[in-house]
Amino acid sequence: MNRFRMFMMGRYGTDQLSMALLILGMTLSFVAETFSSSIITLLSYIVFFICIYRIMSRDIALRSQENYKFLRIWSPINKTLQSKVNMLKGRKYYKYFKCPSCKQMIRAPKGKGKIAVTCPKCKNKFIKQT
Ligand SMILES: [Zn+2]
Incomplete structure (x- = not known):
């Protein structure tokens, strides 16, 4: 555990954009499996690679900036989705x-x-x- 902590020291780690990329990659690989498409499989690998690259990156300022830009787009969408879910529940x-x-x-x-x-x-x- 200590070796892993040493390995991750100074690296960016996960954030909302990384999690979104992970979900997108999993969705793409599921779609690729369903339609047995090699292009979508390749696309899912690219998305997974970007996700891992962001987590392992040492350029924390740039990754934070990317996450901030992502959240500026995603937050209003998420807020709308959450209110729709709450309306369905209530x-x-x-x-x-x-x-x-x-x-x-x-x-x-x-x-x-x-x-x-x-x-x-x-x-x-x-x-x-x-
Ligand atoms: Zn009014």
Whole structure:
């Protein structure tokens, strides 16, 4: 264990971009196996190589910069996906709708009949059936 720690000393290690590349590589190899495509297999090897190269790299500043650029693209997508997942999880107990004036997503408990809703963003008041 100490030898591994010595080997990894001064190296970048894993980050969100490395994990995304790992998942992309695994997805590509699964797709390549499904369609028995050698081009996609080669592509998955390239992605795995880039992933390992980033983890073993000693240029920490450049790898951090790459990860930062990746997160600037990925974070809004991840946030949208997470809110969709939360909406799916909560659809049994909550009703989701948009504010008619500012399009803000609002949730209200289900089965309460007609309720007066005040938008938390623009303070617009409207009646909604839940
Ligand atoms: Zn609103």
